[in-house]
Amino acid sequence: MTANGWFQIGLFLLIIFVLTKPLGIYLARVFNREKTFLDVVLRPIERLIYKICGIDENEEMPWTKYTGVMLMFSGVCMVLLYIIERTQKWWPLNPRKLPNVDPALAFGTAASFTTNTNWQAYTPETTMSYLTQMAGLAYHNFVSAAVGIVLAIALVRGIARRESNTLGNFWTDMTRCLLWVLLPVCLVLSLVLVSQGVIQNLKPYATVQLIEPQTVQTQGADGKTVTQTVTQQTIAMGPTASQEAIKELGTNGGGFFNANSAHPFENPTPLSNYIEMILIFAIPSGLTYTLGRMAGSRRHGWAVWAAMAVLFLVAVTISYWAEARGNPLLGGADQRANALQSGGNMEGKEVRFGTADSALFATVTTDASCGAVNGMHDSYTPLGGMIPLINIMLGEIVFGGVGAGLYGVLVFVILSVFIAGLMVGRTPEYLGKKIESYDVKMAMLAVLILTLTILGFTAIAVVTPYGKAGITNPGPHGFTQILYAYVSSAGNNGSAFAGINANTLWYNTSTAAAQLLGRFFMIIPIMAMAGSLAKKKIAPESLGTFPVTGPLFSCLLIGVILIVGALTFFPALSLGPILEHLMMAAGKVF
């Protein structure tokens, strides 16, 4: 560990803290339909969209209609993406003449991008045409992010409103989110990324002569080893910057290239790496201030932010420590940081980022349900790889995904308030509203779906031949590969351990099911809770009201998150990364 590494981590959190209030205010103004500086340009476009689509912008929807409309919209989008993938060879902008995507892979990918997971069981450069990447995948990057944000806003309205049956209008919220938030920021940030070297073109792939021809050995059809001399390399091209910006800002994570943010065309410089990490946390962090502003308690918003920041700092500290420590079994190898090397465990990491920025990126991307990677998590040390796993297992609520992080953490807030109420022997109250049995039932339904999905699918996969067929490392590491696949899918993260062979019928369909359940079956009870909260009256604070501001509440929230989230998965962690770490200490690696 180096001072520079800690400085970068500290500076990152400081930048996020500074951005939180202005971004939070802007988001609140957009969704409250207050004046913003972009109204002059965007308001006419907004009105035109409503006119063409026949939307009444003054119509308000109850939670059932809001959720139903969202589900139908997502379902149609998912089917359309499936059709685009299955017909891509007949569409233009396919310079490599890539064939139609295999049905199971197309289904898995469609589910993945619709749920903001962006789990990619394929190599994009050799699977998806430019049109599919832009009109299919990048489109979903925008709309799935917008869906998450508007659902969070609907929940915040439920908390803020009193004696109301409605939560807003899904169509106007989506339109404003896309026009006022996602599109303008991505337009600017795409150009910033281009300035750093991220490519943006529609050229066919380039073929270049190698400076130094490579001799490679492959296996022929008869099983004999064949030695070949490779003199040329194919370099993939494409409209990367436009997808990269929304990939990070919308906490999507699906890369244009297989190596994701480890690829020099997606993430060329340490500065682009830093910008991408800031983009990942920006909206989730801002939404905590939006919560405070719209609900009329800014201190509560900051208390939630503080709880998230503490959990983030603990995670990144452990991850950086584990990776900087390196592999203790590499006796004789100098793993210390010096002027010539980052030090520590550099397997699977990019030299231009080093240990600190790789550990930071891994923590940020798995805290935020993004899933982009700038290094291969499968190559992390056992404890270093355990941190991304735990981050997702907590429910993606440490800042979390755009919208999903906020509505996820508010479930834990409701549970914390409920537990606090029980402790002081009073009726639990949250910002003046009594928390009743229905609200707690809905909160528990939201928590349980993640647990059941992850543990259920992992259990099936580890005892069946088609589940075990995907493993590439034996022992506890192989178990962790399977566990990570379902944790990432159900948590809608999308990062992979990068070791598992997930492009099989079993993994394509089971991860798709996990993604759909983890996203939509979690949202539905949360929206029910929002509808219930909106109808309640405000009760004045009394002596028995547990405050939802201040360090005491933040500590309670952290405690509830750790107890409910982490302990649920402790047995699974014991069989995977913890066991692997103990075996590494005893001299055995996998």
Place this chain on the structure above:
Amino acid sequence: MLRMRKAECTAGVQMKDIIFVLATVFFFGVAILYVRWCDRLK
């Protein structure tokens, strides 16, 4: 040319496509029923 492409497209539809599209419709149908169930639970 368009008729040839349409024929190719139709011929390329596999049983798996129908299954996956129906599975998607089924899932979202169940999700809508879940919405109604949560509403009735109150």
